[in-house]
Amino acid sequence: MKKYIAALLLVLMLAAGAGYYVYVNRDAVTSSPFHKDLPFGSVSNALADEQNNLYVIDNSKKTIVKLNSSGNVVYTVSTNDTGxxxxxxxxxxxxxxxxxxxxxxxxxxYGLTVKSEQIIRFTPEGEQDQAFFRKDYKDKSERKRYRIGSLKSLKVQGDVLSFFVDDFNETTLFHTxxxxxxxxxxxxxKLPEGKYLAGVAGxxxxxxxxxVRSGEIYRMMEGGRYELIYPLPGIDRSYRNFPEKLxxxxxxxxxxIDYYGETISRIDPANPYIVEALLTKETAKQQDMEISSDVMPTIAIGADDSLIVVxxxxxxxxxxxxTIRAxxxxxIYSAETMGHKWFVWGLALVGLLLLAFAVKLLYFNIMNRRISLMLKQIIVFVPVIAISMVLLSYFIYMNFSQKLEDESIHELSLLARxxxxxxxxxxxxxxxxxLEYRSNDYKMFREKMDSVFDGSEESDNRGFYKALYKYENGVIYRIIEDADDVNMFNPFPETEKNxxxxxxxxxxxxxWQDETGFWIYALGPIYNSxxxxxxxxxxxxxxEGILQHRRELxxxxxxxxxxxxLVLLSIFMLMTYLMLSSIRKLRSSAIAISKGNWDTVVxxxxxDEVSDLGDSFNMMAEHIRGYIAKVTRVSEAYYRFVPQQFLKYLDKDSILEVQLGDQVEQEMSILIVNIRSFYLLSKRLTPEENFNFINSFLNRFGPYVRxxxxxxxxxxGAGFMALFPNVVEQALLSCIGMRKELDLYNVHRANSGYKPIDIGIGLHKGPxxxxxxxxxQRLEGNVISDDVNLANELERLTEPxxxxxxxxxxxxxSLSDRSIFQYRCLGLIRVEGKEEPLQVFDVxxxxxxxxxALKEKTKTLFEQAVVLYxxxxxxxxxEAFVQVIKINRQDKAAKLYFYLCDEYFQNGTTEEWNGTLFVS
Known part of the structure; x- marks a missing residue:
């Protein structure tokens, strides 16, 4: 015993060690070890350094990926949402x-309001080593910033890191x-009067x-002076044509980026009248990249002045x-990274195998030994309760999460309306x-949109994001959005919903999913007079915010x-210990009776129930004593038994006339009734409850036969076999009556706190x-016929x-009037043990x-489909069965035929196929 426990502890320690290592390196198991590639998803920015390393912000701004000049992944770093x-x-x-x-x-x-920003540095190996600047946004009087903060245009020149802090109508350059x-x-x-910052460079x-938001570019000089660089008088441009991503x-x-020109352009401030097109819509399309007025990329300048388009x-x-460089x-993951990934996956597999081996040691070795019931209960019930609680947590979480999302969608719809x-x-x-950015009408719209959420400031607008669009000449334009990086009259992509x-x-x-995350939204129309x-x-x-709340929940x-x-387990263990002391007394008494000491009293x-069990034990011992005496007297009297209902078919007046081998042949209808999943049902019942249930069932359904x-x-145990010597209508009416009675019986069971049951009925006629x-010394009435097996097989087929x-x-x-019954033909079905197929009907x-109603509605189409099959x-x-399933999604027979038709259409049939259906 000690060796088994020591082995179990060792295996558990090894499994825990493997699990801890896998947890620490969990990033390695987020993708398959068979894939060497790391595809980009939602890229928002990219940069190339002097060594031609490429840095990419991917995964909706949550991951930074570094690629070397050969395209190999050097490192990935990700944010971890916490608190x-x-x-x-x-x-x-x-x-x-x-x-x-x-x-x-x-x-x-909620992923909307900016709380703080910080400039951080990662080493060439991807380790964070230093923080340079932090800006917090806690002053409630300060204008809120959404999704994008005030730190802009991060750049390193030589040994100097520079960046700008945007204060809407002015910006400050910092060096460190x-x-x-x-x-x-x-x-x-300081920007010109009435102008508001959009981007900054230099x-x-x-x-x-x-x-600026109105579409101009200014050069800022000492003393608060500024100079208009773009557009200068004479430059042909649309009044909505403004530069992006400066x-x-x-x-x-x-x-x-020139939105309306659908190009990426360049100007030299020394000669601003010349506007160069670096990348046009046509040249981008050759590289499978789209540049259009409603789908625009992000750009950056590499260390070698190359253009980087994302x-x-x-x-x-x-x-x-x-020229296009790449x-x-x-x-692509390096061989070293792939090796580490394989190692982590292998270690995870080893950990699972060790855990499985620990379970084997526990439940197949230790549990089979003679040990205390207390210990066995701990070993069994602790995992069961723990797993049950985990499943309960999961279902509560999923139900609440779905409800939270549904309520959010409903609330968004009301607000959009x-x-x-x-x-x-x-x-x-x-x-x-x-040019109308921050105009009087703009401000009025902004104030009214914000006023909807004035009562929820404590929860940061409860995560609501608001946007206003203008619809003009078949194009949707952005006018006002909470995002601080969106300009006016930026065309919005056309979707089926908008x-x-x-x-x-x-x-x-x-x-909606983009480089900023995954959103749920509602859109409502705005009308003019x-x-x-x-x-x-x-x-x-x-x-992302909803998921954060879900994780917290x-x-x-x-x-x-x-x-x-833990509390329940403690109480359970204490009660178990107290109960076992009484059970040990029962065990001692049972051992005494097993040795023939019939006068034993516990x-x-x-x-409590154990005390009742002791009283019942004493009564049982008394009944055993009486029963032994009674069985001795009557066992020889009841040595033959023949059912009374057989007498009239055997032409016998009395049971005393029945002899071994008496027999008669007749043609009858054979009815088989069985309770489905009876084994699983009976396992949940005590023997007494099983008997009560069976008697209740037979009490309800037996009269329909008589x-x-x-x-x-x-x-x-799960039903009965009945015989009908007269017309088949009587047998069929008995079946229909029992099926209707089942609904009433299940209502009665539900009112008594029991789960409903289901039955299957097979009916066949033959000699x-x-x-x-x-x-x-032991006689029994019986029926011998191959047709009984067919009736049994029909009952078995009812569920599939x-x-x-x-x-x-x-x-x-054999029916004299078929029109009074509702049924449909299920086709020819192969029955085990029979060479000829059997034509089967669903009543x-x-x-x-x-x-x-559903089966009656699809009857004609279903039977036509069977003939086609x-x-x-x-x-x-x-195709016909698909139409049946669309109307009646619960039609198992149609689904079975559909899968077979699809299989045979795709792969052909076997040589033995003869148009029949085989149901396993």
């Missing part, structure tokens, strides 16, 4: 030593040494450029001369250009249920021989074919109104 906060990576910069600098943005638990954590304000640029005074290359030229899961690199869609009351459609229709709003005026809800749809109002929530549920489980005074001139030949079998009553063709052919006359037209049959 009700969500983290994103924004901005990238790299120094000559291969260190990476990024802005780690902390958002609220790459080894210092004390940045200095170098220059503050690191040296005199070469700092800002783009960047500055090593030669002082400005690179930006679009969804693709990164395009273009040399300064316009198109990157992912990285309210958009028509918040927004003046006539004023929205008059907005025509980004087209339903602008064309049909519907309130629609859906899900003439009833024309001129815009859309959107309310949405970040699913799950943690709380697990913690509470763990405490409850004395238990605990006043009332239709039948007799029950044999009782089985059978009734007689007396056995031997002289989704029928309550299955009858053979012999029954249907649904006694089923529920819904089931009967029998002649080998599997494609046509399959």
């Amino acid at each position: 009700g906060e969500i983290y994103h990576f924004n901005e990238l910069a790299a120094d000559k030593q291969g260190n990476l600098y990024t802005v780690k943005t902390t958002l609220d638990s 040494g790459v080894g210092s954590t004390d940045p200095k304000a170098m220059f503050t640029a 690191t040296n005074v005199g070469q700092i450029y800002v783009s 960047s500055l290359d090593g030669k002082g030229r400005l690179v930006y 679009h969804e899961g693709m990164i395009l690199r273009q040399n300064e001369d316009g 198109k990157v869609t992912g990285g 309210n958009g028509r009351n918040l927004i003046d459609g006539d004023k929205l229709e008059k907005m025509n250009s980004p 087209q339903e709003v602008v064309k049909q005026g519907k309130i629609t809800t859906d899900r 003439s009833g024309k749809i001129v815009g859309l109002f959107e309310t949405s929530k970040n699913m 799950l943690r709380n549920i697990i913690q509470n249920i763990t405490v409850i489980t 004395n238990i005074r605990t006043r 009332n239709h001139d039948g007799l029950i030949n044999k009782y089985a 059978l021989r009734l007689g007396i079998i056995g031997e002289e 074919l989704g029928a309550s009553i299955l009858v053979s063709d012999f029954i249907i052919q 649904y006359h006694g089923e529920s109104d819904t089931a009967r 029998q002649v080998g037209r599997f494609y046509d049959a399959r």
Whole structure:
């Protein structure tokens, strides 16, 4: 025994060690070891350093991936959302030593409001080693920032790290040494009156450029002076054409995205009248990248002045001369990384095998030994209760999570519907250009949108994201959004949902995924005074925030249920110990009786069920004593038995006339009734409950046999066999009556707190021989016929074919009036032990109104499909069965035929196939 326990402890320690190592290196098991590639998903930014390493922000701003010049993955670092906060990576910069600098943005638990930002550095190996600057947004009087903070344009030149802090209508340049954590304000640029910052580029005074929300680019100079760089008088551009994603290359030229020109353009501030097109819509399309007015990429400038274009899961690199250098869609794991991944996966498998071996040691070795019942209960019930609590936690979590999501969608719909009351459609229709950013109408719209959530400031707007769009000439334009990186009159992609709003005026809800995360949203129309749809109002929530709340909920549920489980186990163990003392007395008394000491009496005074068991034990001992004496007297008198109901068929007047071998042949209808899943049901009942249940069942259903001139030949634990010597209508009416009675019986069971049951009924007609079998000292009435087996087989087929009553063709052919019954043909079915197939019919006359109506509605189509199947037209049959299933999704027979038709259509039939159906 000690050796087994020592082995068990050793195996558990090894499994725990393997599990801990796998947990620490859990990133290695998030992808298959058979895949060497790391594909990009939702890329939001990219950067190339002087060593041609590529840094990518992927996975909706949650992961940074570093690729070397060969495209191999050097490292990946990810954020871990904790404490009700969500983290994103924004901005990238790299120094000559291969260190990476990024802005780690902390958002609220809904993934909307920026709480803080911090510039952090990663070593060339991907380890975080230093933090440089932190900005918190805790002042409630300060204007909130959504999704994007105020830190912009992170850049490293030499040994100096520079960045800007945006204060909406002015921006401040900070410099700090790459080894210092004390940045200095170098220059503050105040924007022209009425202008608001969109982007900023440059690191040296005199070469700092800002783009504003109204679409211009200014050069900011000392003394608060500024100079318009773009657009200058004479430059042809649309009044809605404004630069996006402003960047500055090593030669002082400005690179930006031109939305309406559908190009990535470049201008030299020294000669701003010349606008170069670096990448056009046509050249991008050749690289499977789309540049259009509603789907625009992100850009960056590499250390060698190459253009880096990011679009969804693709990164395009273009040399300064316009040639395409590379198109990157992912990285490749190195052999060392793959080796480590295989090791972690292998260790995980070893841990599972060790755990399985520990279970074997525990339950097959130790449990089979003679040990205390107390220990066995601990070994059995502790895992059972723990697993039960885990499953309970999971179901509670899933139900609550689904309810939370459904309530969020419903709330979003209500808020989106309210958009028509918040927004003046006539004023929205008059907005025509980004020049109206922060205009009076803009501010009024903004204030009204925010006013919807004024009562929920304590919860940061409860995670709601708001947006206003204008619909003009078939195009949807962004006007106002909570996101601080979205400009006015930025075209919005056309989707099926927003087209339903602008064309049909519907309130629609859906899900949306982009580089910022996964969202649920609702859209509502906005009308002008003439009833024309001129815009859309959107309310949405970040699913990332909802998932964060779900995880927090799950943690709380697990913690509470763990405490409850421990308390319950402690109480259970204590009660078990007290109960075992009484059980030991019972055991001693039982041993005494087993040795023939019939006068043994057990004395238990605990006043509980064990005490009742002791009293019952004493009564049992007394009954045993009396029963032994009684059995001795009557055992010889009852040595023969023949059922009374057989006498009239055997033409006997008295049981005394019955002889071994008496027999007669007759043609009868054979009915088999069985309770489905009776074994599982009986396992949950005590022997007394089993008997009560069986008697209750027979009490309910037996009269339907007698009332239709039948007799029950044999009782089985799960049902009975009955014979009907007269017309088959009586047998069929008995079946239908029992099926209807089943519904009433289940109502009675439900009222008594029991689960419903189901039965299967098989009915066949044929010749059978009734007689007396056995031997002289023990006789029994029995029926011998191959048709009994067929009736049994029909009953067995009821469940897989989704029928309550299955009858053979012999029954249907014998009916004098078939029109009074509802049934359908299931085709020819192969029956085990029979060479010839059997024509089987599903009698649904006694089923529920819904089931009967559905089968009646699909009867003709179903039987046509069966005929198509029998002649080998599997494609046509399959399509017909699909139509049946669409109407009646519970039709098991149609589903079975559908799968067979599909299999035979795809792979052909065997040589032995003859149009029949085989049900295993």
